[in-house]
Amino acid sequence: MDRYEPLKIEAKWQEKWEAEQPYRAIEKSGMPKMMLAEMFPYPSGAGLHVGHVRNFTIVDVLTRFYEQQRMNVMRPFGYDTFGLPAENYAIKTGVSPKAATATNIANFRKQAKRLGFAIDWSREINTSDPEYYKWTQWCFLQLYKKGLAYQKESYQWWCPEDQTVLANEQVENGKCWRCGHEVEKKKMKQWFFKITEYADELLDEIDALDWPEKIRTMQKNWIGRSAGAEIEFAVGSRKITVFTTRPDTILGATFLVVAPEYAGLEYIVSDDCRDAVMKYKADALKKSEIERQENKEKTGVFTGAYAINPATKEKIPVWVADYVLAGYGTGAIMAVPAYDERDREFAEKFDLPIVEAELVDRDLYGTPKVTYKMRDWLISRQRYWGCPIPIAYDKDGNPHPIPEDQLPVMIPEVDDYRPDNSGRSALAKAKDWLKVEIPVTDPKTGETHMEEMTRETDTLDGYACSSWYLWRYASPHDTEYAWNPEAIKYWEPVDVYVGADHAVAHLLYVRFWCKFFADEGFLPFREPIKKLIYHGYINAPDGKKMSKSKGNVIDPLDVINDGYGADTLRTYEMFIGPVELDAAWDPRSVGGVYRFLNRCYNLMTSALVPGPRPSGPSPRADGAISRAAALRNTPELNTDIIRHKTIKKVTTDIHKCNFNTAVAALMEYVNELYKVGATTEDLVVLAKLLKPFAPHLASEMLERLEADDEWPKWDEKYLVAENVEIVVQVNGKLRAKLNIAADDAADEEKVKELAFADERIQKYIADGVKKAIFVPRAKLLNLVV
């Protein structure tokens, strides 16, 4: 007996796809293009997890859906390979990050192929490949040339465990996003990208994007624009400039507060207060972010200095307190305890005056100023396994860019991957590599000579590598350009981008780089991603996060190899719930999806067997199929209506990314076909609609049915039934359903006549009907008694 054996079918089709590579994307002018991508994975040693499968399957369903509609589709694939896990593994085992990465990529590729994704494998990229990071360095140099990559000495987040600085976006609740260790503040000279240059545009254009509101709100909050004013307060011969959003409250400003890290603090502090202020500053710097958050009790000390309020001309004291943040505004505020809750709390604690003053004109004493919460993006990392920053220093310590023709700056081979104790990465251990000859032009004579310099030993934040990879997909092997201008013009921006993480960091950085490279004339668009699908996580059956330590991890490859196959896994993960919500894995529901695919297969085989239906018991298909077969071809029971209804439902559901209800509609269709019998046309349509979810089974069905996979169209004429059901309510309650001819259903008088004559209705309307509301659109009649 022919039965559904997913592992056999899937092996057959995967072999065929491997040999034929049918998903190559080729530019075809005049043909509408559709480019789709997932947030490329970090290939860990553990292999694919169920979350990857959800992510990649969403992209695959859409890819196949558009491909079947004969759009010119590109669905590339790549690996985000720099980062701490590979480096820490190297420190522990001595296996080089390069070798470990190669092994992990091979495993990921194999597993992705086992899931049957419609990937153009010729467009595979890897951020730690020198052919790739050469261009990451090129991007850095473009930003450097325009002053958007710069060095600054300031207090930075430092992770003592990973021995590296971190960007603001990589500190979560005062802890390192990678290892969870508490972070500290450390004063260091570091490289930054000037993302704040684009703060306004990043904010203003976000609402025009087809992105989930949640992400747009998070980005807006992160950028955090506030309009206010800067006001100068004289302090002896010096001055303190404060930022305020309420310059109109200046008459109530009874003291100033500066942050502990405030740059001019040591110059204004009086001698008798100096010890107390310096001690307070030292304590504040030592405090971890966690401690600062836990203790919101106001603390602070008087500096001994007084400022002149420019509005009242009164002398007001200057305090230092850690509730004022060094990095925001000017690091100094005018405290108006009558209007600001925090200032009031501080004033009450330290017995400072609170004055309920009148408001003044906003522009009277200050200059208008817009401030952002977002800071510039700190990109230096004191780690080995990253993209080297293409910079060298002369003997005076001045930075010089590595000339573009010397790229890539290769990562040197070392024996020990540990950072050295001086706060430098392991790159510092490659003594020969450190020395480099850089051409220097004398500004006076215009002559160029070579000068020996020392290379930068910091590497770039991995987010830099992922800030441009979507463009590399357009021309992944180009040796002349980071992205080929013609290819980028055809394929991009990305039409659909799918992911579950990086709401602010990555998704803000790609927008920033896009705007910069558009300004430089390298990109013909200013937003890189048209539509973003942000899907939920898949949790363990107990609803908790899957984790190795809890032992509740579901391995997708186990699900496949248990006999369910990739089609069941894929379809299940689309059926699991609304795409944007988290879902809990349910092993029994996986079985339900398997049964559904099995029913699809049996429907086909029983229809394809010529002659009388198989009789008697059989392993998978028996009586009901026979009955369905017996009903087939009986003209009264044609399936045109349900077929067209299903085409419409599945098509519109996929457009709306309602994958769970699309699968439900297919299940409903199969259930119907089991009852009334399937025509060949029904089976072909079923296979076509099923293909995005279960491509192996669907391909097998289409082959046996000798049909192509072109997406079917529905015809509205089949959706208009000859008879319709009219709902009759009495006082809003369902009392009867009338099955009447479609022509009569639009006729109010006719419907009423039939309803009044219906015995189920008569008993409710014996005392007369006050009002009758007929809604043809809803096919509903409501009688008010």
Next chain:
RNA sequence: GCCCGAGUGGCGGAAUUGGUAUACGCGUUCGACUUAAAAUCGAAUGGGAAACCAUAUGGGUUCAAGUCCCAUCUCGGGCACCA
């Protein structure tokens, strides 16, 4: 604390502009097939004997409310001294 989002059967979840609540799947029960089990197929499945009552709770608007309005409770997410 502030800003969003969500509360629907035993469970995951469906329900155009307000218009038949509970699609689909799981689970459960019964039946067919089988020596038996599994698998498969079929039937039933919100509660209640019924009238009726049910979409977190209490009000409101409406001929009609899961959907709109007000209040309350619970859960989830984001931000968190941003002046």
